[in-house]
Amino acid sequence: MLSQGITKPGELQKTAVKFVSAKAQAFLISEMEKDDILTEEELVYFKRGRNAHSKTTAKNTDVVTYRISTGFEAVFGFNHLTHKHDRVAFLADYCLEKISEQI
Template sequence: MTETQDFEQLNGIALAYMGDAIYEVYIRRHLIQAGLTKPTKLHHKATMYVSAKAQAALIDLMLEQEKLSETEQDYFRRGRNAKSYTHAKNTSVVTYRISTGFEALFGYLYLSGQTERVGELANWCIEQVEAGRLPNER
């Protein structure tokens, strides 16, 4: 099986598992480059970018602004519709599923070798959060 076939065969939860880690690395790098060094401050600030609510709001903005290709939307839906036996503690099931789709999108892009696109979307997400474009509650 080739590397291409590997990611194409993965379910949405596995893609989200990878995507969560990839997106988190971009956020952590951004926060450290911004001069944050204290662990509690880093964790608190990171939550603004990586919480299920933030990710769900970000994917909503991406879809609203037509930032995603049809294939990217397909992978988002694969993650969103995947059967998960866990859920986030501080959010609704719907928000959690949408954020799982967000993470699956990043997992797909990374595993398919589209690292430039990963960076483009991660940086776009950072810009949206920093500009205060996310609603407070979902």
């Protein structure tokens, strides 16, 4: 964002939320499913993360969106913990591209 000239704190915050919010993560998972990006194994971890019981509640979104975003994070966590760094980079690039299209 800084390289794009976004330097004011308020503007940075507003733009960053578009990348990291539960709504953005839920959107990205739907795009990944639509584009058939996720492997079978990643889908398993997405569903496990999505269905896991959480002790925290959503602050700015509904419970369903919050759970989907938790599954999204589980996919990245699974790939990171299994040292699939190229896969993490691929998924991150995919997500950045999809979000950038929406801005």
